[in-house]
Amino acid sequence: MLYSRTGGGIVKVTGVDAHASADGRRARHAPDASMDLLKQIIEQPVDPDYAAVAARQPDRRKRDTNRSRLAFAVIIVVIGVLFTVAALQTTRSRPAAAKERDQLVARIKSAQTSRDAMRQQADSLAAENARLRSNGLGDDAEDQQLRQQLAGLESVTGAGAVTGPGLKIVVDDGTGAAGDNQVLDVDLQVLVNGLWQAGAEAIQINGQRLTALSAIREAGQAITVNYRSLTGPYEVDAIGDPDTLQARLLETSAGPWWNSLKDEQGMRYDVSTSSELHLAAVPGLTVRSGRTR
Missing domain, CATH: 1.20.5 (Single alpha-helices involved in coiled-coils or other helix-helix interfaces)
Known part of the structure; x- marks a missing residue:
């Protein structure tokens, strides 16, 4: 109920x-x-309209894929054409570049040959000048004094070769990062000026005799002395009293300068004494003399 x-x-x-x-x-x-x-x-989990759209998606993706492949193929073809054109231009210009290079090398060799010939001529003229000057001087006391004076001036100016004891200094680049520990022209200038101040009578760098007309400069990646390119290691020969020359060098600005480069930059700085150093004369450099009556 x-x-x-x-x-x-x-x-x-x-x-x-x-x-x-x-x-x-x-x-x-x-x-x-x-x-x-x-x-x-x-x-029917999906609405019919959504199903229709989803059915069309594979076709759209297929068309997009085909378009991407076509664009990629076009890009590859364009890059290949560019490389082909560049290779053809390089191949065509190679003979001209090789010809220009050969001409430049030939000009350099010709200039070097001319320079060597002129140097030999200068040496020959200097020897002839010395012979005539020696023959022109007599054997009297005044001529002997003048001959000694000329010999001393030739040694000082670089017109004559000199031999004697002195210091042999070898400097070179360090082992660190390139550019931070390389020997610069200013480093050699400081060293040479210090040797002059210490009492050096004659100096040469890698066989290049220094005179009042010499210049130590940096040209590109090389250091030039008397307009000749030098490469390291740099050997600096200085004629003078070995005992006093080395001690006085430390008192100049060159001593602390190079000791700092050696300790902080790892650059080479070796100083040793020599009982006999030979410094050649500067080719073509002569000392003119005159006599007053």
Whole structure:
């Protein structure tokens, strides 16, 4: 027996009516009617419009892939054409470049040959001048004094070769980073000026005799002395009293300068004494003399 609440109170419902009411509720909530939506969602999870668009995606991707491949192929062809043109230009210009190089090498060799010939001529003229001067001087005391004076001037100026004891100094680049520990022209200038101040009588660098007309300069990657390019190691020979020359060199600015380069930059700076050094004369350099009556 069931009871139902109405506006006037509680009314008793008979069993037949209760069963009918329950059957009506079950009819309204039938399983088949409530599962249609879920069944449709399960069977068709994607909206038909989205499905149509998704079906067209592979075709679009295929077209994009084909376009990318075509663009890549065009780029490869263009790069290949550029390399081919560059190779052809290089091949065509190679004979002209080789010809210019050969001409430049020939000009350099010709200039070197002319320079050597002029140097030999200068040496020959200097020897002839010395012979004539010696023959022109007599054997009297005045001529002997003049001859000694000329010999001394030749030694000082570089017009004559000199031999004697002195210092042998070897300097060279360090072993660190390139450019930070290389011997510069100013380093050699400081060393040479220090040797002059210390009392050196004659100096040469790698066989190049220094005179009042000499210049120590940097030209490109090389150091030039008397307009001749030199490479390291640089050997500086200085004639003078070995005992006093080395001690006085330390008192000049050259001593601390090169000791600092050796300690801080790792550059080579070796000083040794020699009982006999030979410094050649400067080719073509002569000392003119005159006599007053």
